Amino acid sequence: MGADVSAPEGGGHKKGPGVKKQTRKDTKVDMTPMVDLGFLLITFFVFTTTMSTPKAFKLNVPDDTAKDEEQTEAKASGAFTVLLSKENHVYFYEGQLDAEGKNFKSSNFKEIRAELLRKKANTPEKDFVVIIKPNEQASYKNVVDMLDEMQILEIKRYAVVDIAEGENALIGVTEGTPAGGK
């Protein structure tokens, strides 16, 4: 019994009479269209994806309605004032502004860091305060950059204050346009 079923001789039953010779088809499948489809979908997702998620920059603003005695006082000697103007122009002065504008200096966003660091190192921590005064030509980017600079340099006390008329005029003189380029 067992001998009958098993052991087809030689090439097996294919070679038997009446059995047509089956041509073996190639089992290879052309994957090229599938690749095309895959990459088409990839491009779609690449374009619709937002990879860089926006980040949150915390900002606390003081309550202006607070009573005068509750407000923090800044010692003039420890103050460092940064003035922001159009086209990323940065000006600064230490302490109080000289009547003739002698300590009024021009700078830029790269050099201001060294100045801030120097001032920070030379001033007692409790006195050190940075006052940021953007004028009307300053952009939002400048203000945020300067606030960011406070984070980078770990300056704890800083304030964004409206620019004074005299300071704006000085910027105007420096930039060659009257009244701060208004």
Add this chain to the structure above:
Amino acid sequence: MSKLNKIARKSTWVDMTAFVDVAFLILSFFMLATKFKPPEVVKIENPKSVSSENVKDKDVLKVSFDKDGRVFISFSNDKDGKEKAQLTAEVLSRQKGLGLTPTEISNFIKFSVGGIGVPVQNLKSFLAFSDDEYKSFQQPGIPVSDTLNNQLNDYLGAMLTGTGGRRPANVMLNGDNATKYPYFKNVLAAFKKNGIFSFKLVTSLEGVPSGTPLYKTQNKK
């Protein structure tokens, strides 16, 4: 010479299976990582900062201003955001005598996901828009420049009245690089006036410059 001619011609068939594998691997990565861009009516380029905290998307009140100083207000598209949008519309309608219909209020909720930037007096006609009209309409922005007519104040005030002073968990300020400072100042003024003293600015990430104090503190840990 004769040797060269004898080189057997190989089949040009390339097995693409591995390629397919790679393609679909990348595809699945993108499908999982994708978060579709939220609908926005204005294009805003954010400034950079070293801040690495991610922006949250639950219970958000977002005030955006573009480079021309057009101000928009938007709420998130979740339960809390919708509730706050609805309350804002209702209170605004009552306070300013706009007489908004329920359809218009539901439109306010719908439009507020993308951003609403129209003066209060134009709000009723704006809310009568269809979705397509909303998309094609150039919104003038909420007026803020005039200190007497800072209407962002009205919007924020209406929202806080509606919620009984309960402010959204995430107050965001989304500003464009090129916006001039006075707009930012006026938006801040409206926030301050409504007692919102703590909020977040939307920024994109930038590396901490080496050698700075923050860099040193971060590397100490």
